[in-house]
Amino acid sequence: MDFVVLDLEWNGAYSRRLGGFLNEIIEMGAARAGRAGAPPDTFQALVRPQVGKKISGKIQALTSITDEDLEGGLRFQQAVSRFAGWAGGAVVMTWGTSDILTLIDNYRYFRGDDRIPFLKRYVDLQAYCEQRLGRDPAQQTGLETAARLLGIDPASFSQHRALGDSLLELECFRRLYDPATLEPFIQDAERRGFYDRMEFRTTEICDLHHPLIRPADLSFCCDLCGRKARRVGRWQLRNKSFRAEFLCRHCGHRFCGRVQFKLKYEGMSVRKAILPSRREKKEKEAAQAAEKSGEEGA
Numbered sequence: 001m002d003f004v005v006l007d008l009e010w011n012g013a014y015s016r017r018l019g020g021f022l023n024e025i026i027e028m029g030a031a032r033a034g035r036a037g038a039p040p041d042t043f044q045a046l047v048r049p050q051v052g053k054k055i056s057g058k059i060q061a062l063t064s065i066t067d068e069d070l071e072g073g074l075r076f077q078q079a080v081s082r083f084a085g086w087a088g089g090a091v092v093m094t095w096g097t098s099d100i101l102t103l104i105d106n107y108r109y110f111r112g113d114d115r116i117p118f119l120k121r122y123v124d125l126q127a128y129c130e131q132r133l134g135r136d137p138a139q140q141t142g143l144e145t146a147a148r149l150l151g152i153d154p155a156s157f158s159q160h161r162a163l164g165d166s167l168l169e170l171e172c173f174r175r176l177y178d179p180a181t182l183e184p185f186i187q188d189a190e191r192r193g194f195y196d197r198m199e200f201r202t203t204e205i206c207d208l209h210h211p212l213i214r215p216a217d218l219s220f221c222c223d224l225c226g227r228k229a230r231r232v233g234r235w236q237l238r239n240k241s242f243r244a245e246f247l248c249r250h251c252g253h254r255f256c257g258r259v260q261f262k263l264k265y266e267g268m269s270v271r272k273a274i275l276p277s278r279r280e281k282k283e284k285e286a287a288q289a290a291e292k293s294g295e296e297g298a
């Protein structure tokens with residue numbers, strides 16, 4: 001299978017047409033996995049901005065790309081058509097979804113197109129590497145961290161430039177690549193729902209009256225005896241999750257039940273956990289303190 005890793009640099013530019021900001025692509029870099037031992041085939045293009053007049057100081061400091069550099073760049077339309085020719089029908093990979101989402105936005109803005117014509121199959125390389133490295137997907141693993149875990153020195157690549165980053169991402173991919181484990185990560189970009197899924201923003205639900213929350217989601221069983229526990233305190237919202245005190249009338253165990261609701265493209269996801277009771281902890285501490293002062297008094 002033919003794989004290319006695409007990396008983009010962009011600049012936040014205010015667009016009157018949008019009445020808001022567009023992450024305008026200013027550089028495209030890509031690397032193709034070649035034969036073992038052979039140097040990767042690469043693609044690089046600076047893109048002349050059409051919306052932003054100046055690149056921000058922050059982006060300039062991060063990438064060292066200047067306005068003068070971009071004057072000689074290609075227009076977005078030219079850059080993507082060259083990239084499409086170079087990539088052919090390869091599987092396109094990006095580190096996390098923000099690059100591909102930015103490409104979708106730029107296509108929509110400059111070409112009025114809701115689809116990226118050359119995108120046939122797509123892989124979120126960050127998600128794949130996280131799984132292969134056994135990392136928790138909830139705590140996104142940055143490129144540098146992944147590289148270090150694989151014994152790659154990120155400093156030996158020109159970082160925060162599209163081509164250097166794509167080469168570093170490709171190197172991570174090469175070390176972890178295994179056809180069987182990659183298979184489930186390959187998304188068919190021409191299938192219905194691909195763009196909706198990509199652009200769907202997962203949100204935490206912070207209203208207990210949300211129609212998708214079922215009563216069972218708010219009930220907890222005792223983690224000691226397994227029987228249904230009774231809620232003895234009010235639900236409190238903290239860090240986008242709800243928690244309340246529960247009491248098991250069967251064995252007398254008190255605990256804190258925590259539940260978090262996330263609305264994802266696939267539907268509602270409910271995560272529950274049982275934590276030590278805060279009230280019980282406080283009572284224990286108070287009892288210990290009383291005991292201690294009693295001893296001192298004696």
Ligand SMILES: [Zn+2]
Nearest residue numbers: 222225248251
């Ligand atoms: Zn119990």
